[in-house]
Amino acid sequence: MTAGERQQSPEFLTTAGIDVGSAAIKVAIVQGDGNGDETMLAGVTQRLRRRDPLPVTEDALEEALEKAGVRRDELDYIATTGEGEIVTFRTGHFYGMTTHARGGLFLDPEIRAIVDIGALHARAVLIDDRAKVLGYRMTSQCASGSGQFLENISRYLGVTIAEIGPLSKDADEPEKCSSICAVLAETDVINMVSRGISIPNILKGIHLSMAGRYFRLLTSTKAEGAVMVTGGLAMDIGLVAALREIVEEQGANLDVRTHPDSVLAGAIGAALWGGFRARKLKKAGLSFSSGSDS
Amino acid sequence: MEERMSTSASCLEGHAALVAEAEALWKDYSLTSVREWKKESGGIAIGYMPVYVPRELLWAQNALPVGILGGGDDLEIIRGDAYYQSYICHIPRSTIELGLNGSLDCLDGVLFPATCDVIRNLSGMWKMQFPDKLVRYLDVPQDFDPAMGGAFYRHELQEITESLPGIGGRSYDEDALRTAIQVYNESRQAVADLYDLRRREPWKIPTHELYVLLRAGMVLPPEEHTTMLRAYETAVSDDESRRPMDQARVLITGSFCEQPPLGLIKTLERAGCYIVDDDFVQVHRWIVGDIPVDGDPLGNLVTAYLENSIESPIRYIDDGVKGQGLVERVEHYGAEGVLFCAPSFCDPALLDQPMAVKAVEDAGIPWTAFKYSENSGQFQVIREQAGTFADSIKLWSGE
Amino acid sequence: MANDARTNVSKDLSQERQKRMIAEHFSKLARAPDEGRACAYTFVPGNLTELLNSFDVLPVLPEINALQSGMRGKSRDYIGLAEKLGHSEDVCTYVKCDLGMLKSGNIGPTGERLPDPNLLLLSYTGCFTFLKWFEILGQEYDCPVVMLHVPYQGDGKITNSMRKYVVDQLRNKVIPQLEEISGQPYDEDRLKEMLARSAQAEDDLVYVLESAKNKPSPIDAYFGGVYYIGPIFTAFRGTQDAVEYYRELRAEVEERVKLGKGPITPEGEMEEEKYRVVVEGPPNWTSFRQFWKMFSDEGAVVVASSYTKVGGVYDDGFRHDPSRPLESLADYCMGCYTNLNLPSRVDMLVRYVEDYQADGFLINSVKSCNSFSAGQLMILREVENRTGRPGGFVESDLVDPRYFSASNIKNRLESYFQMIDQKRERGRKSGQGD
Amino acid sequence: MDVLKYWVGIDLGSTTTKAVVLGEDQTVLGRGITNSRSNYDVACAVALGEALINARLALIASTLEAKGFAGRDVEELLARFELLFREQQYRAQLSELGDQLNAQAKRLKVADAVHESVGAIIPQMAEESGALFTPGARRKSDFFRDLAGSRYLALAEEVGREKGASFDVLAGLFDKAILEVENSTQAVGTFDEHGRRALEGLGGDHPELQAAVETVLAVDLQQVASVGTGYGRQRLPFPEAMIRSEILCHGLGAHHMFPGTRTVLDIGGQDTKAIQVDEHGIVTSFQMNDRCAAGCGRYLGYIADEMNLGLHELGPLAGKATRKVRINSTCTVFAGAELRDRLSLGEKREEILAGLHRAIVLRAMSLLARSGGVSEEFTFTGGVAKNSEAVKALHTLIEENYGERTINISPESIYTGALGAALFALHEALKTEGAAA
């Protein structure tokens, strides 16, 4: 018996959320009745590493379905987010902040704001207890301070992504990085290496300047209380620690949290909103064809 | 001209053709239509920068007012960047580019209204670059007392009327100005009617069409433009295939000078927004209502400026009422939210924004903000933002 | 305009006096609320100091506060605060710095709190941003705003219509408002006395600025210049203090000329004047000393600058004139450097390069200020073409430390000076008949 | 000819470090380049080492010539010798890479499957190295990082899948190991070692070559002076007096290569410079891009990475386009996103690329305009001058805007700055000599 067959209630749906990012594809399979009884059956992240996203998306979805024990034809809705417009087999699309908000709240019902930090962007979103987006701020066009930037730097430092966080926590004298441009910052960092600054101090310096930006985003949305870091950089414990340090230093009333599934927040949110739409559409007696936009 | 005539003949057949015609006029950087108008009418052409100049005055002296709204996203900037640092908005560099590549040769002069420091300084650059042309900085008053600001402004306008005959314009004549005022009253009314129709039925008038039509008004003689607008209005009113969709109604503000690329407007519409009011091509809407034709026409122009111009970041607004006009517009147009959409590095728009945001927030209106430049080609970030904004209005509106 | 960057250099008398004047002014300001003295916030270009002083109204200049915050290392936080409040990264940082300071308690450079304004006197000269700035402040304070619209010299001249417009506004708006907040009637005789003193100080200032025509120049007319223009651009024009200050300063400079001395720099006296340059654009305040040092280390002296003309172009002959008080105030407002059109700015810079026998011409383009920066690249080319001397271009900002990239600027300056060197070397060689 | 004096110019760029070794008579003896970026001292040493190797290779050729050996056969022989030499270098680095990979794998306690994969990948790469260095073979890059990297990643995906090892982990190991390899001055080996091996590799009997190699090995190369320039010049291991602005160096270098030059454009990794020089190579005016690094060489680097191509391949691919996509933003960091965006809109790869190249050159055009335009003659220097499409776009745009102009591009354009620096070193030495005399 597959998971899809376990529940026959019309309100009980199985949906998939696919978050097509610029660095990674995230997929979540969610099952629930739309009334708070929701579980994530499976979550999968596959880093793109400059591969063509479409096949990776297929692959990630298959992997997630397998993990969840669900057949593809049992899905009631396939929702995409991020750059998910490229996914032709989607049922509908939701925008990133809408989905991260929903996913974040699913992971931790106490939070009232999220900071989503992905490969190319960072955004702070203020929400209410139903994941309604009350306000948001994004970093401007310039990509400095995003995950991609950190990734490039770490490649030059010969540090794998997983090591960034732990190394940064070893810093004793973080070296501030002043450049606003990611490309120029790269050179700054090379200068630092030549000056003999240790890798932990370099990383921590970058973390602090990035965290400073996120902190400003957060405070300008007027966020207070519990805040969830979502997106790929939530995995970076050094960055999260830096953010907490700044919060403390500034005496802000913010409680910065993460969740092991933070990186999946967008995918989870998409899956949940997909369920929401599917129920609405079912109620309205509408069928939906794949490819139709939300 | 031949070609334009033939398209305008077929334009009666539908809005698509009208929009295509308007777009062709807008995108013709070499201003063929203006050159031809000059040949036919024996008149002169005077360019003007945003935001506002009294076009009536020019038209009355047989000078075709030609709006210079930058080069948009089609123009390749080769020399323009040599004149401007990266932290200055985009419009002056494309304007210089157009000037240097000969596109604006058919203009006998250019007016630079007091919009901001960038346009102000551009007037001096133009003087140095084109010493043979009429180049005037038009200092519009920030004092709205008729005896002070009014007197000064009247004098500024008089100087313009006096300078035109020297470059081939007709000499100033009160009756001609009265006629011109009437012509522009009709133009303003036609624009106002379209905005009103879009307010009521935004699905009938997609903003990416309206915008193109407004831009055609930068080069067309006013009567022709009015005809075009009226024809479009009829065509879309009759088009029953344009049905409402589940979109959020938003108002755009901040784009009064450097104009957004068409792609940006389309992106917003695709991300789920109906734009129900905006400040694009603002010269068309700067003066609200008709300007009286009777009496002293020059005085009427001055009074209209002092008393009936709209609230704008480039006008000094007394403490206390800042942003009030915006909130009223939101109400009048039934917008569900405000998109602050300003050009990068635009001091007037961006410095104004926090004050406007405050007014909007105090009124409980949702808003979001982003920046663009006239040649932006990437809209993902904006799409995300506008999409989320529309998502949240759609998912949660009506509570 | 700055008062504390030369701390480790032996102080001249004039400098001591300036410090004292500034300290006194700020303490007067701090006492103003208690003493019931009215104060007005207003801008440097086209400021109406004599008029304010004639009503005993104390001026506060937010631009100066902003630059002082920059020099004291506070601007980063202030700007950050303003951006947090929703102000864009793109806009003038003076505004954001001032707003941030206001939101952080409005503590002035001497550590004392600045009084709230009784009037925002928006003398709107040479910059549109002023208008926004006071609209923003207008929302913060419960006080009247007077908008004095000063027309721009679009055609490079001041017309009667322009003058009348300004005088009318002075007479019908500014003066009545000042009478109201100060409780004193307009006293034209008092104003005239002040204007006479202004003119006297202005004569001495012009002497000092023009002393840079000497070789070596006894002053640095940019980095040093910003100190010299301080009193006359700010709260002191028309006061006896200012008269004394400029008399002393002039005597000191005369002495240096006599001794053939070069300018004083942060590192002490400059030994050898290797390059003479004219600079256009405001300096950077957050790294003012470092910036200066990049010049002085290379032996570069700025012999003339346009920035020292933002509060009045006196070296072309303008003086405040007691015989036509309001008209001369109007002309002053319209004559400030940033109110000149671009062709006039070019003319002036070309004149400087030639009159001061400069080796070259440098622009410091600041991100903040469109009034200065928009068009500078064309100015650069024009001045280069007309003088035949090499132009240089560096970029920074007024008070936003994020936009001061020391390595970038140093690289350009070094290359620039090495280029002049190389040219000279070649010139010498061919001069020797090589 | 036991002792050979030389002068060095080093251009410590933002992406690459270049060295030029100059002989007494201003002839270039050798050039060297490295993309090592994490340590300036090492980078200088590696680049110089390369330059000296090249100097010796050149000496071998001239020795042969001096002895009367010339003609196609000799040329071919030399070319084969050099290829074998390069292969030896490559193998040495590869073996170092293997060691480092294993060491890292051990340190990180990765899964067995990863160990096994590494164990399979490196030998396979070693096996393939011969093919990489056969005459006429196309290599994606001059740099070991790129050559080894692209093959390693391809194999990692393949082998990793087979053996159940995570691609991510394998890729991570490479990132670490390659740094160690790049930062080791030893990994490339010595001239002796590789030279002899290459000789062996040639097989057959080549006594004349053997003799020439021996002669050259016996030469004592002596450095007289060196001058540094480039982005990192403040950190160079040189006294201040021996440092020159890269603007002056590019001017002088271009003048040396093409004495008629009056305008120089240099597009490097993260800056673009437009320089006007006089008839002596002295700079009369210059303009650089501002703090934004958009549209510089690094941008092409990001694009190449994104497309999984070598820098060499970008130009030729773009050259296939028949039309260009208009690109307005050249922000380096967003390059990848822009590319994906355009691809997803259905635009063709080569057409996007052609548009990107034009966008870069457009930016350069505005700097040129700022600096005073393009006069007769014009020289294009810096790494991007190696890119055929950038060159093509430049030709078109200059022609459109300035009319007919002589445009010089040397295959050695990337070394222009280093050449200028070396010339300064030589001039300086002559000046002091002159003063002493």
Ligand SMILES: Nc1ncnc2c1ncn2[C@@H]1O[C@H](COP(=O)(O)OP(=O)(O)O)[C@@H](O)[C@H]1O
């Ligand atoms: N453990 C980690 N430490 C630091 N950064 C990480 C870690 N895991 C993932 N990342 C970063 O997260 C980013 C991807 O985040 P994601 O939210 O998936 O972005 P996108 O949706 O744009 O693809 C990558 O840039 C990557 O560098």
Ligand SMILES: Nc1ncnc2c1ncn2[C@@H]1O[C@H](COP(=O)(O)OP(=O)(O)O)[C@@H](O)[C@H]1O
């Ligand atoms: N073989 C090549 N083909 C095409 N482009 C190249 C090649 N080699 C280098 N480049 C380009 O040159 C740039 C580096 O230029 P370079 O002058 O070395 O810069 P820098 O001096 O700043 O390090 C690279 O970013 C790349 O775009």
Ligand code: SF4
């Ligand atoms: S876009 Fe803004 S800053 Fe630029 S010219 Fe227009 S008003 Fe001025």
Ligand code: SF4
């Ligand atoms: S824009 Fe310039 S003149 Fe205006 S307030 Fe800012 S710094 Fe001052």
Ligand code: SF4
């Ligand atoms: S500064 Fe850097 S990140 Fe920003 S736009 Fe320029 S290249 Fe892109």
